[in-house]
Amino acid sequence: MKHRLSPFKLSPLACAVMASVISTSAVAQTKDVQKEQVEVIEVRGIRASTEKSLNTKRFADGVVDSITAEDIGKLPDITIADSLQRVPGIQIRRSAGEGSTINVRGMPQVTTLLNGEQFLSAGSITKVQPDFTDIPSSLVGSMNVMKSPTADTLAGGISGTVDLVTRKPFDLEDGFSGAALAEVSSGSYSEESDPKVMVSAGYNGERFAILATVSRDEVNLANYRLGALNDGWAYAPYENDEGADCWFCPRQDMNGDGDFDDAEFTYVNYGVMNRFTERERTGATVSFQAQLSDNWVLSSDFFYTDMDDADRQMGITADNAWGGHWHWQDQHDPVDRGQLSNGHTLYTAQDITLHSPRVVSHSESHTNQRESTNINLELEFKGDGNFSGKARFITAEAERSHTENVAQGYMTNGLAHSLKRNDGSGPTAVNPGGYGPDPIPMRLNFNGKHPTLTVPGQVQGEVFGSNIDRYAIVSTYSENNYDEDASLDILRFDGEYQFDLGHLEKMTFGVRASQRDVTRDQYVLLAPFTNPVGEGSVNVMWKDQGLAAFDTDGSGGTPSASDGDITMGADTPYNFSGLPEGWVKTNNDFGPVNIGDYYFVDPRQLDDPFAFQNSLYPNNIRGGVPGSSYTVEEQTQSVYWRADFSNDFYRANVGFQYIKTELDILQNKVGASICSNCPAEVAQDDGDIVSNRSFNDFLPSINAAFNLQDDLILRTSWGKTMTRLDLKALAGGLTISRARAGDELAQSEGISPDLLIATNATMQGNPDLEPWRAENTDVTLEWYFSPSALVSAAVFNIELESFIESSQWSIPVEDADGVVRRNVTVRGQVNGNGGTMKGAELSYQQAFDFLPGFWSGFGAALNYTYSKSESGKTGFGGEALPLEDNSKESGNAVLWYERDGVQFRLAANYRSKRLHTISTPGGMGDIGVWTEPTTYIDLSASYDLTDNFTIYMSGSNLTEEYESQYAQWKDNRMAQNIYERRLTFGIRGRW
Structure with missing residues (x-):
């Protein structure tokens, strides 16, 4: 889809008009012209x-x-x-x-x-x-x-x-x-x-x-x-x-x-x-x-x-x-x-209690160049x-x-909603270090001036959300990208x-x-993963550890990356505590409500989708939509x-x-x-x-x-x-x-x-x-x-x-x-x-x-x-x-x-x-x-x-x-x- 349907049909005529204007201007510069005196009304205040x-x-x-x-x-x-x-x-x-x-x-x-x-x-x-x-x-x-x-x-x-x-x-x-x-x-x-x-x-x-x-x-x-x-x-x-x-x-x-x-x-x-x-x-x-x-x-x-x-x-x-x-x-x-x-x-x-099977530290960046x-x-x-x-x-x-x-950092381990993967020793949670397996009770109340979200104070013996080791990037993707151009x-x-x-x-x-x-x-960004049900690799957009694409042979084997084909292993590098310096920041700013301090992938790291996705899953390509x-x-x-x-x-x-x-x-x-x-x-x-x-x-x-x-x-x-x-x-x-x-x-x-x-x-x-x-x-x-x-x-x-x-x-x-x-x-x-x-x-x-x-x-x-x-x-x-x-x-x-x-x-x-x-x-x-x-x-x-x-x-x-x-x-x-x-x-x- 790279061809244009047709050129502007009036372009030759437009060029002729422009040429005549330019020539008229050149002739006019030789004349002694008196400009009409016009009163200028200045607007101030x-x-x-x-x-x-x-x-x-x-x-x-x-x-x-x-x-x-x-x-x-x-x-x-x-x-x-x-x-x-x-x-x-x-x-x-x-x-x-x-x-x-x-x-x-x-x-x-x-x-x-x-x-x-x-x-x-x-x-x-x-x-x-x-x-x-x-x-x-x-x-x-x-x-x-x-x-x-x-x-x-x-x-x-x-x-x-x-x-x-x-x-x-x-x-x-x-x-x-x-x-x-x-x-x-x-x-x-x-x-x-x-x-x-x-x-x-x-x-x-x-x-x-x-x-x-x-x-x-x-x-x-x-x-x-x-x-x-x-x-x-x-x-x-x-x-x-x-x-x-x-x-x-x-x-x-x-x-x-x-x-x-x-x-x-x-x-x-x-x-x-x-x-x-x-x-x-x-x-x-x-x-x-x-x-x-x-x-x-x-x-x-x-x-x-x-x-x-x-x-x-x-x-x-x-x-x-x-x-x-x-x-x-x-x-x-x-x-x-x-x-x-x-x-x-x-x-x-x-006023509702959410028995949340999934709690996510969500980061997202949308960029435009216009x-x-x-x-x-x-x-x-x-x-x-x-x-x-x-x-x-x-x-x-x-x-x-x-x-x-988008980068979704799970705080829960995923077992509450049956998100499991195979790391070589049998099915395990997509975020083994996360909270779970029970759902996390969170109280959402719209009755005040602003909606409030109350999180549990203690979960599994610690302040909820306070431990960086509980967080891991379980899902990431880049979608709805586009290039537009127009002429008139x-x-x-x-x-x-x-x-x-x-x-x-x-x-x-x-x-x-x-x-x-x-x-x-x-377009979207696609990364190659080892095919879990056949030879070669498959392209994946939603790079989620809960997908079957992460289990290479159904038995839980964990081969190393080769030829750009990637399989998520047990020793994942995507826990927040193992991410590169500068990738993770704390934030407690949610406007007029306060739910405490949490860890997030810094959204600025997401401004360049190719760079971010390739740092986790190499060899991303543009997938057409x-x-x-x-x-x-x-x-x-x-x-x-x-x-x-x-x-x-x-x-x-x-x-x-x-x-x-x-x-x-x-x-x-x-x-x-x-x-x-x-x-x-x-x-x-x-x-x-x-x-x-x-x-x-x-x-x-x-x-x-x-x-x-x-x-x-x-x-x-x-x-x-x-x-x-x-x-x-x-x-x-x-x-x-x-x-x-x-x-x-x-x-x-x-x-x-x-x-x-x-x-x-x-x-x-x-x-x-x-x-x-x-x-x-x-x-x-x-x-x-x-x-x-x-x-x-x-x-x-x-x-x-x-x-x-x-x-x-x-x-x-x-x-x-x-x-x-x-x-x-x-x-x-x-x-x-x-x-x-x-x-x-x-x-x-x-x-x-x-x-x-x-x-x-x-x-x-x-x-x-x-x-x-x-x-x-x-x-x-x-x-x-x-x-x-x-x-x-x-x-x-x-x-x-x-x-x-x-x-x-x-x-x-x-x-x-x-x-x-x-x-x-x-x-x-x-x-x-x-x-x-x-x-x-x-x-x-x-x-x-x-x-x-x-x-x-x-x-x-x-x-x-x-x-x-x-x-x-x-x-x-x-x-x-x-x-x-x-x-x-x-x-x-x-x-």
Whole structure:
């Protein structure tokens, strides 16, 4: 899968346009050109940025909210997403406590543009919304959130479009100017000193201008996970189910009511997890503008981001050893949740004792290397007549390398869940020095402010977890690694013709062609082991001492390593006490809870998966995952037309955008497994499946603003929207899970009991998916009762014609011998039947400059959004479920002060509960996993030492807000994410 499907078909034309631009520039340099004198409005301070943002909103062509940086490199909040959350209707999702992605009016199908056009972000190559952690906020001058479609705005957002606007050189003061800042930040848990520097310098001359900005920062973010460690690993086992390989499980009265006819809601594992994210990020922009003549302006922009990050985890986990061990809990004060479909009564509990067959010192590292380059070249014509136009060429590249590496240090010996190996003297525990054979009782309680995990004080005569000789690396693996790269080429032409025909003001029109290519290559690391049942060796991904692959001949013999084939022996070097110096560290930092000191493999040792895995098991190779590897080429051709009308009473625009999308999708046929004890998708690539499809979208739109009074505007809009599909959802392969037929099925179907038969399948990509499509209606009333004041009310309705949802269906699938004998259930994504999102927004902001003296420096901003959604899905009790991640209510409150060089801002952001995900625990059907309401409070303050130097500080998440999750019922909490308070101190200068 190394070939490209086709080159960008418009490249020769694009080259011709670039050549003509360059030659035009050369000729123009010989002319004596007088630059038109334009007044430059400089934005500095909270009041000025508020007035500019309101001015943008007031005279916008549709429903728009705007945020303007107070100065070069100074948005209102630390990150772009954190600033965007102040806009009515925007909700953000957090990564390690920082805003990473956004919803507009409850939906994440939001297109983000860079200076009005598509761009590539390395953190989300396959999507239309970037990962905002990629982009240093210092590079952005303003952000416009467009909630109603207009014909000339690039389509792609269902509920809205965000345009990130960088500063233009011709907007600078004449001559040389610049700005710089240096700051340091620290977290309440991380306690690191994280630096950031930014330098911006520009020159605005008589005929040309240039502006360059460079930003560099490092950050260490602490966040913790307490409780259930995975949202989907849940089950509802029945008390009368007997676990064949679990000696303490059969017919257990889990809730203590004296019978065996109940069921218990439980998760596979629980724990306390220390998580730290380390990021090193560089961003740079260079913009150039030249007045080639009175009528021609040449502009070019270079936008670059580079980020290396590592998400590292250490935690103590207790689990049921994945199979046959579901009856591992005692419920204290259980709650009756009603009957399941089979008549069992379902119980949940917030205080449980975990009889843990496996307790693990878990270490994990996820790393990313992300880099993107976006280049824009633009030639603009403004003639003396009625016509003006623009030609624009954009080219971009992005790449991302992602790794995941895990080391599980057992503290238990494994006998409680029958994990044994043969070391030459007969079956023995996988971790002979570990605690056991009895399960370890651990008390998990969700009833307090934070979940608590209480471990036994003494086990086998010593403090539990205090002896390093009890720990050993029993399992290690590296999976979900991938390399992604993408390219983007765009060529567009826009024209405008001014009219003097009464109400008709102008017509705008344009054509655009683009091509985006995305390639993903996913892999795992495989090591060769001596084949326990035959000659040669087998490749293994989950390198676990409990696997049969570690027993070479069934008799317990322990040959030495040869030819890279490895067998685990009795004298294992992987006890923690025998690991190389620097590999093991102690840790007692689990955020707001304290369970004592434990030993861990230092997650930093896992940052390089090949080096770590080879140090334990030499000769690792990349094992392909064809079901998650693909190539997609997306070509679009579009044309738009728009007419603007106006008089003293109204402004309106009407138009359409027509888009033709062509997709060439290269998937892989997933063949037989290439290793022992691997997930089904780690398989041979049995060839390519190429799908070619196309679809067309006609998107009309109408926007009208009526001047009811000089300061009162009634705004209405209607339009159709669509969003491009996540290419990953289109292109993943079909993965088939197979299992040994067994004697009973072999006898009934006349096949070998050892034949691997198809049992189920997962379709990771569906080439037949249609885009999200919707019809949007907005009505807004805006009262601008002063240059820095606004009261507005809006109602909106989004009718989803189609959207993407998870589903399952049956298809005929071959068994391992190539014969189709039965249909199996396939899980994947399909187009749903539609849904709705409707609501209202209220907003107020004002500078209190009408007050006397000191009080005139204050100002405030308040907004509230109500958005109700329906997804068409129902939960466990038959209740209707909303769209995922939508809070029905959200709001912001900001109090600010600016006077005599002092600035101060206190901001609060509220979100009501939201559906985190839909889970399907075994035995229950769909349930909703919800995130409880949150309120984040942030602070910033500064003082102008002189006209050119300012000292400042900021604090984010001052109250150390955390996010608690519950499964189906509010009093059934299952996990909590802990985020830290961040404080920043810095100095800013300008010249």
